[in-house]
Amino acid sequence: MFRTLSFTALALVAAPVFAAENPMVGGAAMYDSKTIVENALNSADHTTLVAAVQAADLVETLSGEGPFTVFAPTNDAFGMLAAGTVEDLLKPENKEMLAKVLTCHVVAADAMSDAIAGMIADDGGMHPVPTVGGCTLQATMDGEWIKLKDERGRTATVTIADVKQANGVIHVIDTVLLPAM
Template sequence: MKTLNYLFAVALLFTVACSGEKTTNEEETMEVVEVEEVVEEQPKDIVTLALETESLSTLVAALKAADLVSTLQGAGPFTVFAPTDDAFAALPEGTLEELLKPENKDKLIAILTYHVVPGKVISTDLTDGMKAATVNGEEVTITTADGAKVNGANVVMADVEASNGVVHVIDAVILPPAM
């Protein structure tokens, strides 16, 4: 039986070798790239998406300081108006450092949850003058004349899909009315 299996294997190799079909490294590489592209297309949760976006690193640090990472990795859906690093840098000097201190965690939570709307709101759902209740209980005002804005902050990148919602990147940190 071993001899028969060996002969069959040799015959199979000979047939493949003589078939004239060659697989080039280029074809193999293309196949690998196609598989990687499929993997990359699967949406990530909001926090993972922010972690992988260089301009949102300050937001990620703030989410960690406020212990909101697991919340925004939850089922959702959530709509997050995500301020860029430049938006946080534009706050008055020392503000961010103060907010990141453990004793100011409640203030930080209030600000960050003011950037989150329950449910998935994509840009085509936005209307001029629209009010949206945020997770912290306050409302934000959406305007669409001259581009989408949230409380005056420009939406610089809209509809970034996440597995548990959508992210709209904004150019300013918006503050709840109480602040």
């Protein structure tokens, strides 16, 4: 389902550009020995994302070897969508669209924030980030934060960067990114 992309074909994430021990996410410890799905299940801030991943039948894929970089919108980010959007996307008849939205948050590479910031700098301030869902995000820096703009012009900030996983990395974002449709 996912196509392989070279690491240099990436770029995104926000939050101060430095790496350290895995931060807590949603009140839960994140373990680099667990997969993206295993860790996300423990985050109180990502229950909507987990429900969406399950409804789109992406659990097995995101539990796979990877590597994946996942820009993980919080429950609050999903709450900023128009009323009824999440409920509609979770309906079985909208599974294909839900999968498209979710895979526009996934890159087939392991991209830590320092590498992303370097790609942005190397590209003169903006780096295109192709996702496994066929979307291309535009990554930029705003001070020490990395921002991602989707194909509709919506911008997300990475609020927690560099959450290492056994099969990649999670960067928590504050906005749901959407495909052009």
